[in-house]
Each structure stands twice: as structure tokens, then as C-alpha cells.
Amino acid sequence: MTSRVNTVLGAIAPEELGFVAVHEHIGYGMPGSELDTTWWKSPEQRYEETVPKLRAFHENTRAYGAATFVDATGICNGRDIDYYASLSAKTGVHIVAATGFVGGDTALPFFAEASVDYLMRQFVHEITVGIGGTGAKAGIIKVGVSRGFRMKELDLRIYRAAARAALITGVPIFTHLAVDVEPALAVFHEEGLALDRVLFGHADDGVSQGKVNEAAILAGGGRIGFDTFGYDLELPDPPFWGRHRSERLDHFLRVIGEGHVDQVLASADANCSPLGWPGVKGHTVNYLFEQLIPDLREAGVDDATIDQVFVTNTADFLTIHS
Numbered sequence: 094m095t096s097r098v099n100t101v102l103g104a105i106a107p108e109e110l111g112f113v114a115v116h117e118h119i120g121y122g123m124p125g126s127e128l129d130t131t132w133w134k135s136p137e138q139r140y141e142e143t144v145p146k147l148r149a150f151h152e153n154t155r156a157y158g159a160a161t162f163v164d165a166t167g168i169c170n171g172r173d174i175d176y177y178a179s180l181s182a183k184t185g186v187h188i189v190a191a192t193g194f195v196g197g198d199t200a201l202p203f204f205a206e207a208s209v210d211y212l213m214r215q216f217v218h219e220i221t222v223g224i225g226g227t228g229a230k231a232g233i234i235k236v237g238v239s240r241g242f243r244m245k246e247l248d249l250r251i252y253r254a255a256a257r258a259a260l261i262t263g264v265p266i267f268t269h270l271a272v273d274v275e276p277a278l279a280v281f282h283e284e285g286l287a288l289d290r291v292l293f294g295h296a297d298d299g300v301s302q303g304k305v306n307e308a309a310i311l312a313g314g315g316r317i318g319f320d321t322f323g324y325d326l327e328l329p330d331p332p333f334w335g336r337h338r339s340e341r342l343d344h345f346l347r348v349i350g351e352g353h354v355d356q357v358l359a360s361a362d363a364n365c366s367p368l369g370w371p372g373v374k375g376h377t378v379n380y381l382f383e384q385l386i387p388d389l390r391e392a393g394v395d396d397a398t399i400d401q402v403f404v405t406n407t408a409d410f411l412t413i414h415s
């Protein structure tokens with residue numbers, strides 16, 4: 094079987110991905126937010142907010158031949174596959190959708206009470222058959238640590254189901270948070286999943302510092318996500334997980350400098366059009382081009398390294414293993 098990656102418009106070859114923003118959101122909301130009618134946006138408003146950002150992303154990636162946006166939203170947080178498909182068709186940006194959950198505490202009771210086996214079959218179905226009746230297949234599995242920075246029983250159940258689904262289908266896993274990583278490493282080890290199939294995300298955010306066992310992830314062959322680039326404390330109204338721009342950049346440069354460039358991925362975790370919350374103003378996926386890449390060049394990082402992080406590593410990670 095030839096190498097491929099699932100997008101919402103069908104499977105493509107890894108070489109067709111181009112520049113990949115590996116952890117982003119078309120629109121993220123907490124479960125139940127869709128029941129609060131006070132914030133509802135019309136489809137036109139959502140398009141108006143989202144299309145220019147994706148068009149700019151497409152334009153920014155011109156030198157790379159193509160643009161890929163990995164939506165890290167998963168089940169219960171406003172994932173909307175038909176909408177993603179229309180955005181992809183309209184803007185030319187490849188969109189990869191996720192199955193799985195941002196964390197145990199955003200899984201609604203129906204899923205929260207499900208067994209490992211049920212969850213595993215749910216993920217496998219979304220990857221191999223499709224998401225609902227859309228015909229679109231998920232290209233990655235989302236898992237995460239609940240609030241409080243401790244892995245809970247439900248988080249672990251989801252991690253185990255994800256590991257089994259990853260082994261059956263060959264798609265990778267990315268995590269919300271890299272804190273309290275030891276129980277996650279144990280689950281992946283027990284299930285026999287190679288750690289290069291896992292991106293341990295948000296290792297770079299402000300609130301995770303001092304709580305991520307990077308050495309264990311790197312030693313095991315895992316991938317480290319510097320995927321909250323742009324949530325800078327320099328923003329006018331920064332979120333609680335923000336961090337000083339120079340500090341995050343230094344952290345990234347240090348890990349690359351230590352010889353781990355092949356295990357590093359980067360993204361902005363921005364919302365095109367947040368659902369039920371204001372989002373973080375002034376932050377978009379295009380931060381990667383407007384701020385990060387110029388910062389990297391100024392720090393002396395060459396184009397080959399930048400290509401490796403955003404093109405080679407991402408293609409290697411997203412390619413379905415047969």
C-alpha cells in the first residue's frame with residue numbers, strides 16, 4: 094500500500110502535505126457550549142472569521158507547495174467535518190481531522206462511561222470508515238490530561254484505547270499537555286506502541302514549565318510539541334497558559350541545539366473562530382510565518398532545520414503506518 098495521510102477531502106500522499114501546522118483549531122468550544130444560544134454565530138460569520146486566516150495561511154506556505162492544517166479538536170468540542178470540508182475546498186488548505194478527546198474532562202458522559210474497547214472501536218471507525226455520515230476519515234487521535242495536571246482514570250482509559258487504535262490503523266496520536274507523562278509512557282509501553290507515533294503536546298506552555306519530563310519523552314523516542322507558539326505574555330490580554338516569547342523561543346532553540354530536531358514539532362494552537370468563548374485576540378495560525386519563522390532566522394536557524402520541523406517531521410509523523 095502506498096503511503097498516505099487522511100484529510101477531510103480524502104487521502105493524500107505525504108509529499109502533498111507541504112507546510113504542516115500540526116496542532117490548530119478551526120473552532121474549539123467546551124462540551125455543551127453549543128447549547129448556549131447567546132453566542133451563536135451564523136455560518137456566514139464563521140466563514141468571515143475563518144476563510145481569510147486559512148487563505149493567508151495558504152499564501153504564506155506558497156514556497157512549500159501546499160498547506161496542511163491539523164485540527165486538534167476531536168469529539169465533544171465542536172468538531173464539524175462538513176464545515177471543514179467546505180473550508181478546505183474553498184481555501185485549498187488540506188485539513189486533517191482528529192478523532193479522540195482533548196482530555197477526559199471534556200468527554201461527555203456517554204463516552205466517559207465507555208470501556209477501553211468501546212472507545213478503541215469508536216476511534217478505529219472514525220479512522221477507517223469515517224466520521225458520522227461525512228465519508229471523511231480522521232487522520233490522527235487526540236488524547237489529553239484533565240485539568241489539574243494529573244492523569245485521571247478516564248484519561249488513561251482514553252490513552253489506552255488510542256494506543257490500541259493507533260496500532261490497528263497506523264495513525265499517530267497527539268496529546269493535550271505533556272505533564273504527568275509517566276503514566277502515559279507506561280500505557281504506550283504496555284500496549285507496544287512506538288513513541289515516535291506520539292506527539293506530547295504543549296510542552297512549551299507557560300503553566301507546564303517544570304512539570305514535563307522531557308528527558309523521558311526524548312529518551313523513549315517520543316516527539317515534543319512546541320505547539321502553543323504565539324500565546325505570548327506580550328499579548329494585550331494573554332491567556333493563563335501564556336509565556337514570554339523569548340523564553341519559549343530559547344526553550345525551543347535549546348532542545349534543537351541538543352540534537353533533537355528530528356523529535357520536535359511546532360504549531361500555534363490558535364482558533365480560527367472559537368465557539369462559545371472569545372478566544373485569544375490577535376493570535377492565528379499565521380503567527381508561525383509572521384513571528385516564529387522570522388525569530389528562528391534571526392536566531393541563526395537555517396532553512397533546512399525549519400523545513401525539517403514543519404515539512405519532514407510532520408510528514409513522517411502523519412503518514413499512516415501500514
Ligand SMILES: [Zn+2]
Nearest residue numbers: 116117165362
Ligand atoms: Zn489545541
